[in-house]
Amino acid sequence: MQNMRIGELAARAHVSTRALRYYEEQGILHSERTPSGQRVYGEAAVERVRLIQHLYSAGLASRTIALILPCVDTGHAPPEMLSSLHTERDRISTVIADLEQARRRLDQVIELTEHPDPEHCAIVRDAAGRTTAIAGVAA
Amino acid sequence: MQNMRIGELAARAHVSTRALRYYEEQGILHSERTPSGQRVYGEAAVERVRLIQHLYSAGLASRTIALILPCVDTGHAPPEMLSSLHTERDRISTVIADLEQARRRLDQVIELTEHPDPEHCAIVRDAAGRTTAIAGVAA
DNA sequence: CCTCACGTTGACGTCAAGGGCAAGTCGGCG
DNA sequence: CGCCGACTTGCCCTTGACGTCAACGTGAGG
Structure with missing residues (x-):
């Protein structure tokens, strides 16, 4: 075993x-x-x-x-590998940020579909393009 | 233009x-x-x-x-699409979690290489497999 | 008018991460 | 012993997101 x-x-x-x-x-x-x-x-x-x-x-x-x-x-790690480790780390961080943004987009669609709210709607759609100040809304 | x-x-x-x-x-x-x-x-x-x-x-x-x-x-979205939206949303969340775990692994290696600390070392390596209670250390 | 960078479609190449099949080997069980 | 399922290597096939090349059209400047 x-x-x-x-x-x-x-x-x-x-x-x-x-x-x-x-x-x-x-x-x-x-x-x-x-x-x-x-x-x-x-x-x-x-x-x-x-x-x-x-x-x-x-x-x-x-x-x-x-x-x-x-x-x-x-x-x-051997010191000469540190820079590539940092590079990969940064790449992962970027991907995470992109993913979180994509998830917020999906959340908006889900939210609007489950709770159609004409007033709220315009605000969210207008904000969809930007990254900042959305977290609070999406969370 | x-x-x-x-x-x-x-x-x-x-x-x-x-x-x-x-x-x-x-x-x-x-x-x-x-x-x-x-x-x-x-x-x-x-x-x-x-x-x-x-x-x-x-x-x-x-x-x-x-x-x-x-x-x-x-x-x-048309309501019949909601479930697939949720599915995709969950998949993204899973990927994000995996990414964060992978990033923590990288952070550990980077940390240990930049600041070799024999005492700290055993603790971190032992914790490497688990997901919880690492965030504070990695952040 | 000619040129030349930019555009078009279509077809084929590539690269990574496996899938699938073939032909043979291993090992446990009746 | 023979059987059968799990294992081996070797090879080509598939899928997705493009790259690349060919052969040709477009349009603004000199």
Whole structure:
């Protein structure tokens, strides 16, 4: 139970076995092998795969993930990598901001559809283009 | 100056002309045409393209965008679309949460690399897997 | 009139993240 | 022993969001 093969890991991490082999091919997920060549994973691999998925959904490419994963493992990075870490961090922050703006747009549509309010309506629609001063309304 | 052709719009919205034609092909960006067939856009198109980019970076497919954009325009949605709006909204929220978690991971690595602190270190690494109670540390 | 940058459509290329199939191997069970 | 499901590698296929190239039209300046 402590060690599992690829099928079980796939089931527990909710990904396909194909994806797991792909991750290994990209160098971001490692496995032990039985003498006959079958992949064997420990418990930690489940959490590992979840982290990989988070980074993927953060828009990081597998090459980038391959770069930073060792740093996450060891808990520190070679100093020359710091700038690229900062770059990725900033990119993620930008994406988050964009997402939050998009979500506010959706919220406005949902709000207006669920509670059609002619008076309120003009105000919100007029403000839709701008970023600031909406948070309070949308929240 | 009030009307622009595709090149100017592309420059002002920081996308390629190819992307703009692609958006039109997907039915998410419309244009007037001159008698000779050239695309003509008004000022609003710049903001429009930015919104499209936000929705793309939110992971929405162009078909989905094509569905919800009219709602954003009119300010309301046909009721039968509400559930899919909520679905997309929730998906965006999930992506944001994943992104924030990924950013916290990066922050930890950056923090540890810039200020190697053996005592602090074990605490942070131990907390890396969990979502809650980290925000205060990361912020 | 000529030029030349900008525009048009259409078709094909690319790249990432897998999906799917083929052909063979492994391993546990009756 | 034979069986069968899970596993292996290798290979090509798919999807989405464009890039790129070809072949041609447009329109303002000199």
